[in-house]
Amino acid sequence: xxxxxxxxxxxxxxxxxxxxxxxxxxxxxxxxxxxxxxxxxxxxxxxxxxxxxxxxxxxxxxxxxxxxxxxxxxxxxxxxxxxxxxxxxxxxxxxxxxxxxxxxxxxxxxxxxxxxxxxxxxxxxxxxxxxxxxxxxxxxxxxxxxxxxxxxxxxxxxxxxxxxxxxxxxxxxxxxxxxxxxxxxxxxxxxxxxxxxxxxxxxxxxxxx
Amino acid sequence: xxxxxxxxxxxxxxxxxxxxxxxxxxxxxxxxxxxxxxxxxxxxxxxxxxxxxxxxxxxxxxxxxxxxxxxxxxxxxxxxxxxxxx
Numbered sequence: 105x106x107x108x109x110x111x112x113x114x115x116x117x118x119x120x121x122x123x124x125x126x127x128x129x130x131x132x133x134x135x136x137x138x139x140x141x142x143x144x145x146x147x148x149x150x151x152x153x154x155x156x157x158x159x160x161x162x163x164x165x166x167x168x169x170x171x172x173x174x175x176x177x178x179x180x181x182x183x184x185x186x187x188x189x190x191x192x193x194x195x196x197x198x199x200x201x202x203x204x205x206x207x208x209x210x211x212x213x214x215x216x217x218x219x220x221x222x223x224x225x226x227x228x229x230x231x232x233x234x235x236x237x238x239x240x241x242x243x244x245x246x247x248x249x250x251x252x253x254x255x256x257x258x259x260x261x262x263x264x265x266x267x268x269x270x271x272x273x274x275x276x277x278x279x280x281x282x283x284x285x286x287x288x289x290x291x292x293x294x295x296x297x298x299x300x301x302x303x304x305x306x307x308x309x310x311x312x313x
Numbered sequence: 314x315x316x317x318x319x320x321x322x323x324x325x326x327x328x329x330x331x332x333x334x335x336x337x338x339x340x341x342x343x344x345x346x347x348x349x350x351x352x353x354x355x356x357x358x359x360x361x362x363x364x365x366x367x368x369x370x371x372x373x374x375x376x377x378x379x380x381x382x383x384x385x386x387x388x389x390x391x392x393x394x395x396x397x398x399x
Contacts, residue, residue, distance in 0.1 A: 170345070172348065174351060175352075176351065176352055178355070180355065180357070182358075186355065187352070188350075188351075190353070191351055191352050231352050231353040232353075234360070234361050235361065235365055235366060248358040248385075249356075249361040250363075250371070251369055251381065252369060252388065253388055253389065253392075258392075263392055268385065268389035269385070272389045276390075276392055279393070283395065
């Protein structure tokens with residue numbers, strides 16, 4: 105297995121916020137904390153509107169890990185970036201470092217005091233006993249330990265949001281783009297996604313999906 | 314008088330050395346020290362019993378990473394509706 109990743113297909117995302125709702129429900133995320141959100145550009149412009157679902161991208165070289173002064177982050181064997189909330193001091197450095205705005209801070213007191221950082225766990229829980237009440241209370245659901253994928257991706261109605269092994273989901277995305285009929289029209293497509301066996305991917309001639 | 318001359322000469326040499334020392338180039342790239350995780354250890358997902366949770370169809374042998382990966386891969390491929398529709 106390579107690394108666990110999310111991949112959001114902006115051509116398919118319909119901004120339904122199903123992923124956001126699924127995440128909230130699955131992990132019982134508190135009010136004010138959004139582990140996942142849908143970002144829309146050109147909102148309201150017909151034909152130009154694009155949406156993409158964003159959460160922690162579980163970076164291979166995560167900036168949050170690099171800046172954390174108390175070293176609470178770790179990466180699992182599957183490439184999921186997790187953190188230990190017991191040690192988090194809520195300084196917010198990870199929030200400044202993250203290019204996706206993934207780290208969230210619940211309001212811990214009446215005066216806007218920052219609580220411990222909370223972020224997407226790829227539904228992999230955290231450093232507590234797997235599937236325990238403690239783990240759920242601190243980190244939310246541990247679906248990987250149940251042989252499931254993250255709730256957001258499994259709930260996605262248009263399958264715009266894919267989650268799982270990077271090799272597998274990029275294969276699914278590759279096939280999808282070829283079916284759409286604009287595979288090689290995309291700049292850099294072959295460089296980024298061309299397989300060693302079939303470097304020149306040909307666009308399909310059929311109708312768009 | 315000679316002693317004062319020597320002192321002035323020594324001072325001049327020291328100042329020249331200090332001044333020239335400022336012309337040297339030092340390494341300005343900071344070498345970051347990678348932090349080490351300080352928290353509690355975490356268990357691997359394949360160490361869990363598949364029957365431990367409700368509503369899951371995935372099956373693997375407890376402790377067997379390869380079988381867990383195979384189960385997850387099956388689940389993963391379920392996201393591809395082109396193959397599901399065939």
